[in-house]
Amino acid sequence: MITLKGKDIYLRALEPNDLEFVYAMENDETIWEVSNTQTPYSRFLIRQYLENAQQDIYEAKQLRLAICKDDDFPAVGLIDLFDFDPKNNKAGIGIVIQGGANRKQNIGSEALELLINYSFYHLNLHQLYANIDEENTASKALFTKFGFECIGIKKDWNLVNGIYKDEGLYQLINQKTDASELT
Template sequence: MFIQGDNIYLRALEPEDLSFIYEIENDMKLWEVSNTQTPYSRFLIRQYLENAHQDIYEAKQLRLVICDSVTDKVLGLIDLFDYDPKNNRAGVGIVVQYAEDRNKGIGTAALAMIVDYGVNYLHLNQLYANVAVDNKASIALFEQAGFELVGIKKAWTRVGNTYKDEGLYQLIY
């Protein structure tokens, strides 16, 4: 799979992405948003990549790599998850891994591309995102893309010894 934008493109996972996925999945700063509790081994990630060929109808998820159109540098990941073909909806998550690549429109472009893919190819009725209420950058990203806050899940995510509220954002086409 290859979805081309102006400055970035989205592509399917490749075996060569093992080190990048390993880095992201084991970045403890991201565990809060990914609900991860333990590190992933290279072995488990290799197994995951071997099964990444499953289509969204079978796996109920789609993970795409965000790449720079000029340099082919891997910038991040964007996921559709909890795909529900009966109700035509899916969750969406995104990470631009490196600080030097953030605030350059990469997330905005990738989100617009996955929204377009969801509407025109998967015929989704809606996308949703779960965002911690203190994650101002993600809130701005999703609101700019037309997602609306439809509710707050109180004390939803435990971080250390505290609980954080999480916003539920929806984009209904």
């Protein structure tokens, strides 16, 4: 089981008893825009997902971890590596924190830092990328804080409530690796 510990939070593998939390997050229409979700998920589908969530990242091509406070077990957010490409040593990264009291507590910063370090130093990734709505100033600030750079704008990329929105492509290159070091 993967557990990554920070100062105030830790990241852990998803467990079967995360069903209700994942169900609530996946079906929260207020975050569908950032997760590119189109339709609700059933508990049955999420239960099946959780049963297979323990697959190795090399097999599943993704890794989803629960974000938890201190030594508390219940999750307050999720952080993902997706589109994992071991041939080219890259992956997408996304994060969502449960609303309310969990926001603006440095949880996202600490979780992102932990997953960046894990990605670069344990998975030996050369780069990470994030797709961020151009109006999402909080996410842009979070990712740029860790050195992600906007390398392009995808114009009219996502249709949200009848309006096309631009999406930025943010990239972080691991400066401590090059292809010759990884072979």
